[in-house]
Amino acid sequence: MDSVLSPLDVVKRGAPEGPVAIARPHRVAAAAGWFQANFPGDIFYAVKANPSPWVLDALWAAGVRAFDVASENEVALVADRFPDAKLAFMHPVKSRRAIARAYHDYGVRAFALDCEAELDKILAETGAARDLTLMVRLAVSNDGASLPLANKFGASSLEAPELLRRARAATEEEMGISFHVGSQCMRPLAYRAAMMDANRAIVKAGIVADIVNVGGGFPAIYPGMQPPEMSAYVHEIKTAFEEMFVTENARLWAEPGRALVAEAGSILTRVELRKGDALYLNDGAYGNLFDAAHVKWPFPVKLMRASRAKAAPFRFYGPTCDSIDAAQGPFMLPADIAEGDHIEIGMLGAYGVAMGTRFNGFGETELVVSKDAPFPSMFEERPESKESAAEQANVVDLSKRQRRPRRTK
Ligand SMILES: *Cc1c(COP(=O)(O)O)cnc(C)c1O
Numbered sequence: 111m112d113s114v115l116s117p118l119d120v121v122k123r124g125a126p127e128g129p130v131a132i133a134r135p136h137r138v139a140a141a142a143g144w145f146q147a148n149f150p151g152d153i154f155y156a157v158k159a160n161p162s163p164w165v166l167d168a169l170w171a172a173g174v175r176a177f178d179v180a181s182e183n184e185v186a187l188v189a190d191r192f193p194d195a196k197l198a199f200m201h202p203v204k205s206r207r208a209i210a211r212a213y214h215d216y217g218v219r220a221f222a223l224d225c226e227a228e229l230d231k232i233l234a235e236t237g238a239a240r241d242l243t244l245m246v247r248l249a250v251s252n253d254g255a256s257l258p259l260a261n262k263f264g265a266s267s268l269e270a271p272e273l274l275r276r277a278r279a280a281t282e283e284e285m286g287i288s289f290h291v292g293s294q295c296m297r298p299l300a301y302r303a304a305m306m307d308a309n310r311a312i313v314k315a316g317i318v319a320d321i322v323n324v325g326g327g328f329p330a331i332y333p334g335m336q337p338p339e340m341s342a343y344v345h346e347i348k349t350a351f352e353e354m355f356v357t358e359n360a361r362l363w364a365e366p367g368r369a370l371v372a373e374a375g376s377i378l379t380r381v382e383l384r385k386g387d388a389l390y391l392n393d394g395a396y397g398n399l400f401d402a403a404h405v406k407w408p409f410p411v412k413l414m415r416a417s418r419a420k421a422a423p424f425r426f427y428g429p430t431c432d433s434i435d436a437a438q439g440p441f442m443l444p445a446d447i448a449e450g451d452h453i454e455i456g457m458l459g460a461y462g463v464a465m466g467t468r469f470n471g472f473g474e475t476e477l478v479v480s481k482d483a484p485f486p487s488m489f490e491e492r493p494e495s496k497e498s499a500a501e502q503a504n505v506v507d508l509s510k511r512q513r514r515p516r517r518t519k
Contacts, residue, residue, distance in 0.1 A: 114479050117378050118506055121414045121452045129393035130378040131475045132454070135168035137374035137483060142172035144489045145370070148344050150351075151362025154178040154198050156326050157188060159367030159460045160375065164479070166191055169370065178326075178365040179218075182208040189216040196220075200288065200323075200365065202228060202247045202263045209235040222247050222288060224265045229276060244277040244285045245323055246270065250307050254300030255292020255327060256335065257405065264289065267307065271315035278317045286321025286363070287312060293368060295327035296337050298346040305350040318357045328369035331486045332457055333408040340369070340488050368460040373487050375459025377475075378414070381451045387424050389447065394428010394435040398462050398475060399455070402426070402437035409441075410485050413505045414452040417444035421504055442504050454506070456485040 115123070117132050145153050154176040155169050161184065170192055177188045180201040185208070188195050198220035199212050212218035213236040220243035223229045229244070236242065249264025265273050270287075277285045287308045291300040301324055312319050324347055329337035351362055377398045383390040395403035402409055423440030424447070443453065484506070486492060 114481060116480050116482050117376065117452075117454050117478075117484075118414055118508075120378055120478055125378060125380060125452060126476055127392065129380075129391075129397060129475050131398065131477045132376040132378060133162070133164050133477055133479045134374045134376075134459075134481070134483065135164055135479065136481060137459070137487070138165055138168035138371055139172045140487070140489045141366075141370045141373065142169050142174050144340065145364070145366060146173055148341065149362070149364055150344070150348055151364060152176055154196075154200075154323075154363055154365045155370055156180075156200075156365045156367030157184045159326075160371045160462075161187060163191070164477070165371055165374065165459075168374070170195075176363075178367075182211055185212045185216050185218060198222070198243075198245070198363075198365075200245065200247075204228070204231070206231055206235050213239065219243050219283070220245060223273070223277070224249075224263050225269070226273060226276065229273070229280065233280060240282045242281045243283055243321070244281050245288045245321065246273050246277050246285070248287055248289045248304075248308055248311060250289040250291060250304035251300065252290075252292030254295045254297030256294035256296060256329075258292040259290055267311060270311035274311060274315035274317055274319070278315075284320035285317075286319050286323055288323035288325055288363075290325035290365075291327040293327055294329045294332075294335065294337075295343075296329060296335065298338055298342040300327070301343060302346045302350040305347070305354060309354045312355050318355065319360060320357050321361050321363055322351060322354060322356060323363040323365065326365045326367045326369075328364075328366045329488070330368055330372035330457060330460065331488060331492075333410050335408065337488070369488065372457050372460040373483075373485060373489075375457075375462060376485075377455045377458050377462070378478075379453050379455060381447060381449055381453065382429070383449055384447065387422070388427055389424050389443075389453075390427045390429070391453070392429050393455075393475075394426070394430060395437070396428065396430050396432070396435060398458060399426070399428060399437055401461055402439075402455070403428070403435065406438065408439075409458060410456040411441045411443055411504055412454045412456070412484065413444050413447055414454055415506065416508050417446055417505050419444035419446035421445070444505055454484070
């Protein structure tokens with residue numbers, strides 16, 4: 111893992127039997143830097159998006175000090191690595207032991223809840239602590255999201271006012287309101303709409319909130335999904351916040367997951383067999399391609415050698431015997447792709463490398479750090495739609511190898 115190689119170097123060196131995870135910590139740093147410079151509030155990284163040590167270290171090095179954790183394991187993972195980190199336990203349903211350990215052993219003070227029963231649990235397990243930061247999670251529309259999360263959590267607009275009043279009364283410290291507009295939210299206005307819903311609940315409750323937590327949902331660029339500029343999201347949040355009934359010194363929180371890490375991870379996989387338009391790979395749904403298979407998410411692909419062949423649509427099959435270990439794509443790759451070829455599957459830094467299960471004896475993944483940046487980024491000037499010829503054919507751009515990037519550090 112201390113090796114710094116490009117994916118092409120890995121292929122040339124002789125890639126191992128299993129898939130290789132390509133880590134790009136500099137992309138995490140770029141995303142974290144953007145949010146810290148442009149989001150007018152506190153950034154809590156949603157650890158579930160990718161709990162890998164190299165991700166946590168890259169965020170910490172970039173100055174991120176707050177983390178949204180969802181389980182006792184995530185609390186311990188972050189607290190042991192960064193004793194000074196600020197943790198917010200934002201899962202609306204927690205086990206009693208997880209609440210107690212988080213509060214008493216790890217110093218967690220911020221807890222989310224979306225019903226009275228969960229508030230009762232939090233108060234009971236913390237000994238009715240008066241120093242809690244209680245965050246009431248509101249159910250909001252997920253219409254703008256490519257991956258809606260709405261029907262599982264959140265107090266309804268009818269339930270929220272009484273819950274907000276109870277949370278306000280239960281703590282001498284801060285309380286706030288939170289929501290999640292759904293993952294990969296393509297509409298900046300979804301944040302404004304959710305904040306206006308939150309505002310109505312606050313006004314109805316007759317309380318003031320100290321914190322407005324706009325959650326996650328900030329998007330990344332995938333094939334066929336070109337979100338608006340990230341600054342448009344921040345603009346909507348900023349202006350909506352100014353219209354809310356909150357204390358004079360109220361603060362904004364955000365919990366980006368995907369947006370901080372999606373660009374930072376790829377998988378280098380090998381074609382074990384080709385049957386027509388079906389490519390059998392050494393990685394799949396039980397490894398690092400869970401979302402490609404189950405969520406039918408479109409990931410960018412690149413053939414790791416030069417090819418002049420026209421692009422053609424392919425399907426992927428994973429290495430296990432399970433028939434759901436398949437991703438229909440279609441993935442556009444040069445028509446002459448063959449057994450032994452390597453493919454880089456990009457934008458897997460969020461909800462990808464975290465998913466490996468070892469089912470059927472597959473799922474071991476070697477990790478290599480790379481300093482290149484072959485896929486489009488939300489945090490850089492976006493290329494005009496005029497893509498390079500190499501990008502259109504989805505092959506690695508060998509011409510860039512002549513102008514090797516200067517080694518930094
Ligand atoms: C998953 C989750 C996030 C991160 O969502 P992204 O869409 O990855 O940004 C943030 N907050 C909570 C409470 C979550 O459950």
